[in-house]
Amino acid sequence: MSNARGEWSSSFGFIMAAAGSAVGLGNLWKFPYLAGQHGGAAFVLLYLVFMVVIGVTILLAEITLGRGMRRNGIEAFAKVSKRLSWIGAMGLLAAVMILSFYGVIGGWIARYFLQVFMGGVAGDPKAFFGEFISHPWYPVLFQIGFMVATAFIVIRGIAGGIERGNKIMMPGLLILLIILGVRSVTLPGAGAGIDFFLNPDFSKITPASIVAALGQVFFSLSLGVGCMLTYGSYLNRNSDLKRCALTIPSLDTAVAFLAGFAILPAVFAFGFEPSEGPGLMFVSLPAVFNQMPFGFLFFGLFFLLAFFAALTSSISLLEIPVSWLVDAHQWHRRKAVIVCTIVITLIGIPSCLSFGPALGGFTFFGKTFFELVDFMASNVLMPIGGFCLCIVVGYIWGIDKAVEEITSGGRFPFRLHTIWAVMLRYVSPAALVIIFLDAVGLLRFLK
Ligand code: PHE
Numbered sequence: 001m002s003n004a005r006g007e008w009s010s011s012f013g014f015i016m017a018a019a020g021s022a023v024g025l026g027n028l029w030k031f032p033y034l035a036g037q038h039g040g041a042a043f044v045l046l047y048l049v050f051m052v053v054i055g056v057t058i059l060l061a062e063i064t065l066g067r068g069m070r071r072n073g074i075e076a077f078a079k080v081s082k083r084l085s086w087i088g089a090m091g092l093l094a095a096v097m098i099l100s101f102y103g104v105i106g107g108w109i110a111r112y113f114l115q116v117f118m119g120g121v122a123g124d125p126k127a128f129f130g131e132f133i134s135h136p137w138y139p140v141l142f143q144i145g146f147m148v149a150t151a152f153i154v155i156r157g158i159a160g161g162i163e164r165g166n167k168i169m170m171p172g173l174l175i176l177l178i179i180l181g182v183r184s185v186t187l188p189g190a191g192a193g194i195d196f197f198l199n200p201d202f203s204k205i206t207p208a209s210i211v212a213a214l215g216q217v218f219f220s221l222s223l224g225v226g227c228m229l230t231y232g233s234y235l236n237r238n239s240d241l242k243r244c245a246l247t248i249p250s251l252d253t254a255v256a257f258l259a260g261f262a263i264l265p266a267v268f269a270f271g272f273e274p275s276e277g278p279g280l281m282f283v284s285l286p287a288v289f290n291q292m293p294f295g296f297l298f299f300g301l302f303f304l305l306a307f308f309a310a311l312t313s314s315i316s317l318l319e320i321p322v323s324w325l326v327d328a329h330q331w332h333r334r335k336a337v338i339v340c341t342i343v344i345t346l347i348g349i350p351s352c353l354s355f356g357p358a359l360g361g362f363t364f365f366g367k368t369f370f371e372l373v374d375f376m377a378s379n380v381l382m383p384i385g386g387f388c389l390c391i392v393v394g395y396i397w398g399i400d401k402a403v404e405e406i407t408s409g410g411r412f413p414f415r416l417h418t419i420w421a422v423m424l425r426y427v428s429p430a431a432l433v434i435i436f437l438d439a440v441g442l443l444r445f446l447k
Helices: 011-022 025-037 041-069 073-080 082-118 125-133 138-155 161-185 191-198 207-221 227-233 241-269 280-289 295-329 333-355 369-406 417-439 442-446
Strands: none
Touching (some): 011 241, 025 041, 025 207, 025 241, 041 369, 041 417, 073 227, 082 280, 138 333, 207 241, 295 333
């Protein structure tokens, strides 16, 4: 970054940071377990359709609005119109909620990484996992550790280290996932898992799986919370926005698919339940590593890379409330980071304890605290944020200004701009409304 407000030195720097935010626990941990819970390939298909139709469209709108306004997630909306600042505030709330449980899973990753030094997970991985997450305070300790690591990086500013770290981490993660995937799909009995992952059973498509797939697209692309908008605001007019808006989802989807191949066939080969839920990766992968030569080295390397992938996402989440306190309320950066980290960690503790005896039996609307926070953020607030983006960019700021921004005043031709405009103004918002009405049962009621 250079100049006063800060600017990426190249589109590449931006793509690395944006991909760093996008690729994280959403791909490695959440995508495989959601696919496992929602019928496998049927979910994967929905995910792909939503990714292309809604994800790419809104990502381009979000980056474009950011660069056009040159403001962070909250102030950009206020700059379009004073009356719209609540959209940014809603995104900030979603980011805080996501980070609160992200830290919990980040802590699990850290815990598993440390296990390498104790010889990996021998014996029954399910029993090992169950024992860990039901401990009354051990997971909280790791959650705090993960949050402190996030805070430490955000205090020092994101540039430099993270940009450089990403360049090693990303290819490393891809290579390792390919190795793991190959091991997983060649396990005896893996065929049923490959079939489950790739051969859709359309009867598995339900309102719940549709809402889950849509939420996952938003979660995985870091959409609708002002994160991509803020990153886009540091781009200059020399970058081709539509290229960025295609590269990031491609990378993100590739990592999610590789994680699916590494995890789901192994679930079938070892006779675990695909609908296991948030623990899926933590029981399935140790079993795969135990079947590999030098398995525990791969085990260590994987959880180390997963830890970095989680960190590049968690810092982008913490940056949202921090940059708002710093820019709009003139807080000192260090103070903003410390206060936000403490508050968000505290909000996350009930999520952390949702897997153990302390709060595990406690449900609201049939969901544990963890599930409720995740659902409200990923499946409600993020899609609403995305809907608002469609309206703001498609109608209020306007397609003409957006296309002028995307093409940098005609420098980068955008031949598909009519299709994009139709997607942004009609298809995406209509799809979001229908999915929502269906989710709350209204459409079924009308039938
Ligand atoms: N996209 C991240 C992941 O898949 C999570 C995230 C959501 C990060 C929203 C920033 C904003 O892990």
